[in-house]
Amino acid sequence: MDLLDRYLQAVKKHLPWQRQDDIIAELKANLEAQLEDKEAALGHPLTAAEAEDWLKQLGHPIQVAARYQPQRSMIGPALFPFYLYVLKVAFLWATVIWTIVAVVQIAAQTPSELTVLAAVLRVPGMLMTTAAWVTLIFAIIEFVAARCPGKFPMLAPPAAHWTPGDLPPLGQQLSGGRKPRSFAHALTEVIFGFLFLVWWLLVPRHPYLLIGPGVLYWHASPFQLAPFSVLFYWWVVGVNVVQLAWRSADLIRGSWPRPRTAQTIVVSAIGLIPLGLLLSVPDHAYVLLRNPALDQARYSAALTSINLSIQWSAVILCAISVLELLWGIGRLSLDRYRKHAAAMR
Amino acid sequence: MTIKENIFENLRLELRRGCLTLAVLAQLRQEHYGYTLRKALAERGLEIDESTLYPLLRRLEAQGLLSSEWREEDKRNKRFYRLSGDGEGIFVQLLKEWRAINASIDNIL
Known part of the structure; x- marks a missing residue:
């Protein structure tokens, strides 16, 4: 039968x-044999x-042929959950490393919305490359x-050689009835930390992002920032990079619910x-006159007032930070004391 | 096919899969080639698609549970299968397991 031969082919x-x-x-x-029976019937x-x-x-030729093949999967069911876990961790690490590299690169160039946009647009490609490597491995x-x-044996799925003793200890009980931080909270902190960093990096080129329409007045004004502001600016970048990296690492390690004292x-x-x-800053001169010889007499009072308000803002911020620091140290000491007391009981 | 029907069909196929292997091993205590094996199973109430049965025979043979030989019958070359020595041992174990499961299900019901 011609049709059967074509099917078999x-x-x-x-x-x-x-x-x-x-x-x-x-x-x-x-x-x-089946055909003969059918025709006889x-x-x-x-x-x-x-x-x-x-x-x-009988089925589509491709399906029929496939049934003669051993069951094939690129990553089998025993390995698949570990693959997914590693993929998630790899995504998080890749994002953290990429963010740090991108921030440094943007900082090295003149930050602009185009360099930030280009960096953001590279994210999908970076994630796909990460996924491709993890999948290949x-x-x-x-x-x-x-x-x-x-x-x-080292390639066997971890499920084959795990022991209950390797399980991590129970999450820490937070003292003082504090609730552990949720994943959503931790993730939001990382996202907003990143957005803040991007915003801060764009500020030198686009000051309107910081002072809005006031930028027009600023450009027309006789004032300018003192040179120390560059150093201050990069210290803020540094502090935020450290904080972002730390929070991202918490997220990756799964330690975000723990207290961050x-x-x-x-x-x-x-x-x-x-x-x-x-x-x-010497004489608290945060803002200077562009042309002191011309404007000193006219703007001296305004200049003093601006610098004084910046100085007081800095004092208040500094006081808040010191209090926060002391509060943190106090809380850490209290937690340690409680643990020590509990161990002694 | 509705979602419920689809769920039932998947569970039914899952349930049948192991039973089919057991039935094939049981039936191949006597020698058969593919088509007569299919007919023999159908006569006893177990219909199996060709595209399921014939590859299954190959897999069981590759696992050493069946032995096979090409022989001419009715002027046509056919591949005859029967349970191998290893296959008999596995079949006895599987049968015991299946009976135990059956008895447990009966007890539960």
Whole structure:
């Protein structure tokens, strides 16, 4: 029957070449025997339509051929949950590293919305590359483990050699009835930290992002920022990069619900440095006159007033940071004392 | 097919998969080639698609549970299968397991 031969030829095309002749010979013998029975039952050779219906019931040639293949998957079900976990961790780490590199690159150039936009547009490509590498590595592990079972025990899924003793300890009970930080909260902090950093990097080129329409007045005004402002600016960038990296690492390690007392202390301490810089500016001259010879007489009072308000703002900010630092140190000491007392009981 | 029907169909196929292997091993205590095996199983109430049965025979043979030989019958070369020595041992174990599961289900019901 021509149609059956055409069907078998189509199946053969999708079979592994080493076994295709053998499989087709067997399938042909079985189907011809079945055809004979069918024709005997009907009392006549199958019509073209009946033959088509019969072959259609057998299934599409590709599907039929596929059933002769071993079950194939690039990453099998035993390895798949670990693959997903590693993929998530790799995404987070790639994003953190990329963010730090992007911030440094943007800072090295003149920050503009185009450089920031270009950096943001590179994110999908970076994530796809990360996913491709992780997938490739897991596909190789799966391939080797399937071909040489037991030969490479280090490639076995972690489920095969875990022990309950390796499980992490229970999450810390927060003292003082404080609620552990939720994942959404931790993630929001990272996202907003990143957005703040981008915004801050754009400010030198686009001051309207900081003072809005006041920028027109500023450009027309006789005032300018003192040179110390550049150093201050980069210290703020540095503090925020440290904080963002720390928070991202917390997110990756899964330690975001734990109290961040030590982190708060360190960040508050580092944050005091730019404030200290601000307070140590000689004569608190944060803002200078562009042309002192011409404008000294006219704008002297305004200049003093501006610098005084900046000085007081810095003092207040500094006081808040010191209080935060002391509060953090106090809380850390209290937690340690409570733990120590609990251990002594 | 509705979602419920789809869920049922998937569960039914999952339930049948292991039983089919057991039935094929049981039936191949006598020698058969693919088509007569399919007919024999159908006569006993177990219909199996060709595209499921014939590859299954190949897999079981590759696992050493069946032995096979090409032989001419009715002027046509056919591949005859029967349970191998290893296959008999596995079949007895599987049958015991299946009976235990059956008995447990009966007890639960």
